[in-house]
Amino acid sequence: MTVRVGLLGATGAVGQRFVQLLDDHPTFEIAAVTASPESAGESYRDAAKWRVDTPIPERIAELTVRETSPDALPDDLDLLFSSLPSSVGAEIEPELCRAGYVVSSNSSNERMAEDVPLTIPEVNPDHLDLIDTQREQRGWDGALVKNPNCSTITMTPTLAALDEFGLERAHVSTLQAVSGAGYSGVTSMEIIDNVLPHIGGEEEKMETESRKLLGDVEDGELSLHDVDVSASCNRVPSLDGHLENVFAELDDDPSADAVHEALANFEAVDLPSAPAQPIHVFDDPERPQPRLDRMRGKGMQISAGGLQATDEGVQYNCLAHNTIRGAAGASVLNGELLVEEGWV
Template structure:
């Protein structure tokens, strides 16, 4: 078994990590960290469990540690659910201590030697781990993209062989993406907030790195452009995207690419049977009906029509956050980077 830990285990994404790792077939959850006010308590006493799944009793007895490199020195991999302003320094310290970091934070996503990975799309970018080692880092950092970036890029993956020059996307993002305390009820109820700090910038840069070309030393970004408008809407879980493409292909070619898409990996415990699922109903996908497909790891696409344009949807705290990091760690283990 691979010993793993979670940095920032009491927050929204941290709780998802604990849920997904508590009974994982490959990983043994041994260390949980949080703020100083939680350190020293058993996890069951430190956390206010808010997920719509039962509390994982096996994790409840773990004593929470402070968030330091020393706390996780005996782990093979740690999963970072830290806020970006804390993650940057802490993740570097953990990686320098010889531990692998699978991070959901944005701090290092665009670092030239840090892979920004969606296993079904750019598994070869894990080669940047070797670049990090060559530069003297004992451990490594691997990041997963922004939640909406993951939905967009996975939806684009079946279409990449067809070619496209530009992407326009408008998002309708769930409030859980802002964390448990991230947005006040009076601000979002009966409302749409047409601004999410730094979200559009992430969506306009991250897909080009993910779908870029790795030459063994660096990633050359893909040549297509992305223009994004991001909105917060009163939905609990599930980010919905309206996507327009600049491409010269028929709707039938695009539909066939979606329907025939088969993800290039199998045997990873967290990977769903269908990473991308095309829905034929004219009013789908919808968050309440479709966010939990593939245990929350499937991205649903539908409403394909002239433009070409379509709608995509995914669970933002599972596929878009904790589940994405766990899937990355499974691939790292399978590819023998530990």
């Protein structure tokens, strides 16, 4: 089965990751790429200014960049992947859904909308049931599905694994790579020999998106998890890979061994891009590290380590590749889930 896909916002940093991940994908075939009106009409090779660490796929390089609008896209696309800026996505994605397209989006707009699935396949695949509610309420035949923020997706699967112990509160401090801000997002003068102790909007995303991801969908309605999440987000001079220090308060009093087992045995999903083991747990207290561990599971596995039982619960570190697992790879995985569940 071949699913023809379009890639929205294909020339940016996350868009290029999409191209890299979708090249030779067993199901998805890139049939169209879009970008800003300034790039429309150019070859993808000329428009993209390719910066990913593998060669640009020749077939994609020769595609002509289209404008991002329903009228500019081929009629025979089965699925759209979006890496649009949120301000653009907020305008264009609903138009595409009204035109009948199914959109798996990395953009931040509408992540917290009650009728929009915010999905990590290993955590809450049943939230795709919100598509029926979305279609009924919005009167369109398409569908809009979101993946969470790159920092949220690093932490939330670990919290989901710990929920069996009665998850009450989570405090997290992040050390986030510069690629999370985009190629031009942080200048060298800002970040070399420095740490930026604030990332606008990031704390709120972690605090709200995690509760939605861990929540329940019943009879087409969403209820948030009652966990209290507080976050402090920091930009550090690593290229890729968000490292996070988590303090989870639990109702139960599990041992470090029990926590290790819960994380290491967190259930996988049978999808082409999914790692066989969603969370790898290190015994070495000096791991995980961004440079050494961000590409585990082809960049799709989450790493955890430094487990310590506390009087209130557990302390640990977690790490994921922010532009693969935390962005393009997350949308691709959601696209695979949409196909698996029959929405595409």
